[in-house]
Every structure is written in structure tokens, then in C-alpha cells.
Amino acid sequence: MAPQRATLLQVAQRAGVSRSTASFVLAGRHQDMRISEDARQRVLRAAQELDYRPNLMARSLRTKITKTIALVSDTIASDPYAGRVIQGSLAAAVARGHLLFIGETEGDPVIEEKLIADFLDRQVDAFLYASMFTRHVRVPKLLRDRPVVLLNCLGRSTRPGHHAVIPDEMTAGVDAARTLLEAGHRGGIHLVGHPSGGVFAARERLAGIKEGLGEAGARLAGTIDCDWWPHSAYEAVGRALAEGLELRALICLNDRIALGAYQAVGEAGLAIPDDVSVLSFDDSELAAWLRPQLTSIGLPHYRLGWQAVETLLGPSAPPVVQRVPMPVARRGSVAKPRCE
Template sequence: MPPQRATLLQVAQRAGVSRSTASFVLTGRYKDMRISEDARQRVLRAAQELDYRPNLMARSLRTKVTKTVALISDTIASDQYAGRMIHGSLAAAVARGHLLFIGETEGDPVVEEKLISDFLDRQVDAFLYASMFTRPIRVPKQLRDRKVVLLNCLNRGSFPVIIPDELSAGRDAARTLLEAGHRTGIYLVGHVPDQVFAGRERLAGINEALGAAEARLAGTIDCDWWPGSAYDAVSRALADGLVPKALICLNDRVALGAYQALREAGVDIPGEVSVISFDDSELAAWLRPQLTSISLPHYELGWQAIETLLGDSTEPAVQRLPMPVRRRASIGPPRGE
């Protein structure tokens, strides 16, 4: 049988104080109770000697606070890269003395409803509702009267939102090329559907920054956001006589396909064509030359979501977190300049 845990009464008896005095000391409320430093030290010493641990279940029944939060996501928990949002959330929860429960739905509404019900049965204090890709969502009915922060997703309701600043990221991608001297021959690589928030925002930022410098995209090499599609599209464009000076790829997988096509065509990066991308996944550092990429701040998103969830403000504001430029070796001055 496991050893019986020490009780608060046993701590008080060993310290020679009342049970309420021991409680005030161990919960940090002694300052307003005129408890002497000697008594406080005796209580702390007794608690250490008895290996006292508070009964959190009993405390939660009394206070209606369980010091637990739940993260409901579609697939971020099983994605190695986006999973850093989980790491950031966990670290922030631990820093605030909370436990974080994690549930993944894979987009199944039945699974989602069951997970939320289970978390509510466990009386979690608050919820993060998260998405793998930044997109509009509907908050489940079970959560609409709860304390909720939306992580990497958007809603027109009254909930705080934490998302990456994709608009500024687009501006920074264009400005990075402009600072290197590029004004012409800049092509976007990737398809931008209206419903894809990241692509739409990135393109708007690119156009805004180029326009401010009296420059513009020379065109778009249309492809899916995947290496094979990007490789095929860039290969066709080069075979048809396209001579780009710079490529802005909508993510690192697109950049991988573009790199392969450029290499097969004998085009030097960055001597003949500069390449910049978004996401700053592990691919960016693996490619040769290493790829300049705009970083998705997954860890920071998770951290800030917990900070907002457990903070005092309940304002339904949208917080856009900066996406840093990771400068590497894939950008140079325009050829011949």
C-alpha cells in the first residue's frame, strides 16, 4: 500500500500552531494575518519534514478553481512543427502553476463534442481552442459561455484571438528583397485561394511593401503549396523562357520544389536568383544554400495564448504576433548589379 500522505493538521501539530495558521502559511496568505516569522518558519519546516502536499482535489471542490486548462485542437498536437504551439502553451501553464490537458479532434465534430464534455466534467477552468492553419472557425456551443482564447484561428464572436502577423510578414519578405536591391523580376510562387488566410495576408503585405517602393510583382508561378507542384511549375516556367531575378515562395515546401527546379536548370542561388520564403521550418536550414524564411512563431503563439487566457483582461482583441525574418544565404543583389 502507498504511504498515507501527511495532513494539514499533522503539519500544524508538529509546528505547534493552529490548523488555520498552517493553512495561511502554506497558501501564502500569512502577510495579512499577523503571523510571526518564527511561526511561519516552523510551519514550513514541518511541511518539509512530513513531505506535505496539499490535497488539490479538496481545494478545487472548496474554491471551484482546479488550476487546469484544456487545449482543443484539430491536428497541431500530432504535427512536429506546429506542435511547438503545444510546447509554448505547456511552458506558460506550468509557469502559472496550472496543468494543461490536450485533446485532438482531427476535425471530427463528434470527437470534439466528447472531448469538451470530458473536460467540462473535469471542471477545467478555461479553454484554448486552436487550429493547425489560421482560419475562421465556429466556437462550439459548449464553450460559448466559458473562458476561451482562440489560438491560430478567427471568430467574429467575443473571444480573444492570438494569430501570427502574416500581413507584416508579407511586407518584410518584400522589404528584404528591396533592401538587397531588387525592383524588377520578382515572382510569387504559389496559389493564393481566397479562403487561405495566410496566403491572402502574405500577398497583401507583399503588394503593399512593393507598391510603397514603386515596384510590383512581375507575375505569379501558380502551384499548390507542396514541393512536387512547385517543382513542376517552376520547371515549366523556366523551360518557357522565364528569367526571374527573385522568387517569393509562399512556404518552405514550395521553396524546396523551386530550389530543385532552379538547380536542374543550372540557375545559381543567389547569384542569379534570390529566394525568400515563409514558415522557417527545418527545411529552411537544411537547404543549400540555406533559405531565408519568415518564421512562424509557434512557441510564442502558445505561450501568449495561455498568458491571455489566465490573465485579467477579457477583451475580445486580436493579438498579432511578430514573424521574425531569419536571414540566411539565399538572397543576393540582382544579377549584373
């Protein structure tokens, strides 16, 4: 049989104060109520001696505040690359004294509706609505009148209806270009990947790359079109080299593409970075495993989660899109070109 938990009345009696005084002290409102320091210390000491813990269920029924938030995502929770979004969200929630519930829908609208309804039945205070890939989403009807922050996604309206926290892909593209420019590259720079206009990250990265190169009077020499996977990149870069295309620097749209590019460059008898510099995006674990280690611009997963919770629980403000910086991890795959 579990031991009976101490009550607020027992804390008050041991401290020699009224129940309301004990309640104000434990809620941190002693200054508002002008409670003496001596009384405050007696209440805190009594609570510690009795191992007092507030009845959160009773409090939530009284205040209609449960200090819980829910993260509803498509596949973030099960993706190894994006797991730090959960870690960042959880850390920020704990820092603010909240519990974080996590639900995954696998993109199924029926599961999503039931999941959100279950969270609402449990009186969850607020929601993070998250996507594995940055994209435009339609906020579910059940959430439209609730406190919601979009995490790694945007509303479909041009005017933000909800706060959104996304990676700053545009600036990341600029930084990619500047990294190569600072190493001395001006020509022979090729983009590797399929820069589909329908993929938010690809579109933003490409726009940033063009802007960054344009600032120095440079431009992309071309695009080596391939899927965002190693084998497709390996074949596409291999064909380009076999056809005699002059490759001096490759900007790969993700680290998996870079892996395929590494293999093709090596099989062609060329060295990275002596003959071809390679730069990428995502800064996954793969980037540090490659030899030479890959210069890559990281997705700020942890910071995205943290910032989304801070925004959700922070002061009320008009909705805006917050773009979180993407750090450049400079490694051994970029060097000064041999000649121009």
C-alpha cells in the same frame, strides 16, 4: 501499501500554530493575515519535514477551481511542424502552476463535442481552442460561456467575442518584401504558390508583400501558380524558366514550395542566390537543410502557445486579436541581383 500522506493539521501541530494559520502560510496569504515571519518559517519547515503536499482534489471541490486548462485542436498535437505550440502552451501553464490537458479531434464535430464534454465533467477551468491552420472558426456551443482563447484561429464575427492569438502574417509579408528590397531587388520578383483568397495566410502574406513593395515603388512581376507542395512548385517554376520568364527573386508561400523551386532553378543551370534569390515562409527544419540555406520567415509556434495561455490566465480584459511577430531567419538564399 502507499505511505499515508501528511495532513495540514499535522503541519500546524508540528509548527505550533493553528490549522488556519498553516493554511494561510501555505497559500501565500501570510502578509494579508499579518502572520509573523517566525511563524511562517516554522510552518514552511514543518511542511518540508513532513513532505506535505496539499490535497488538490479536496481543494478543487471546495473552491471549484482545479487549476487545469485544456487545449482542444484539430490536428496540432500530431503535426511535426506545429508541435512547439504544445510546448509553449505547456511551459506557460506550468509557469502559472496549472496542468494542461490536450485533446485532438481530427476535425470531427462528434469527437469534438464528446471531448469537450469530458473535459467539463473533469471541471477543467478554461480552454484553448486551436487550429492547425489560421482560419475562421465557430466556437462550439459547450464553450461559449466558458473562459476561452482562440489559438491560431479567429471567430467568425467581425467583432471579437473571444481573445484570439494568431501569427502576424501581414507584417511577415511586408518583411519579405523589405528583405528583397534591402538586397537591391526591384524587378523580376515573382510570387510562387496559389494565393487563394480563402486561405488566411496566403491572403495576408500577399497583401503584406504588395504593401512592402509598394512603399519602394516596386511591385510583383507576376505569380507562378502552383499547389503548396514541392512537385507542383518544381513543375511550375520549371515551365516558367523554359518559357523564358525573367526570374530574379522568388517569394515562396512556404518552405515546401521553395524546395521545388530550388530543384527547378538548379536543373535550368542557374544558381541560388547568384542568379535567382529565393525567400520563403514557415522556417521549418527544411529551410536549414537546403543548400544554400533558405531565408525564411518563421511561424512563431512556441510564442503562440505561450501567449495564448498567458492571455487565458491573465487579468480579465475586453477580447482582442493579438498578432504575434514572425521572425525573419536570414540565410544564404538572398543576394544582390547581378543586374537590373
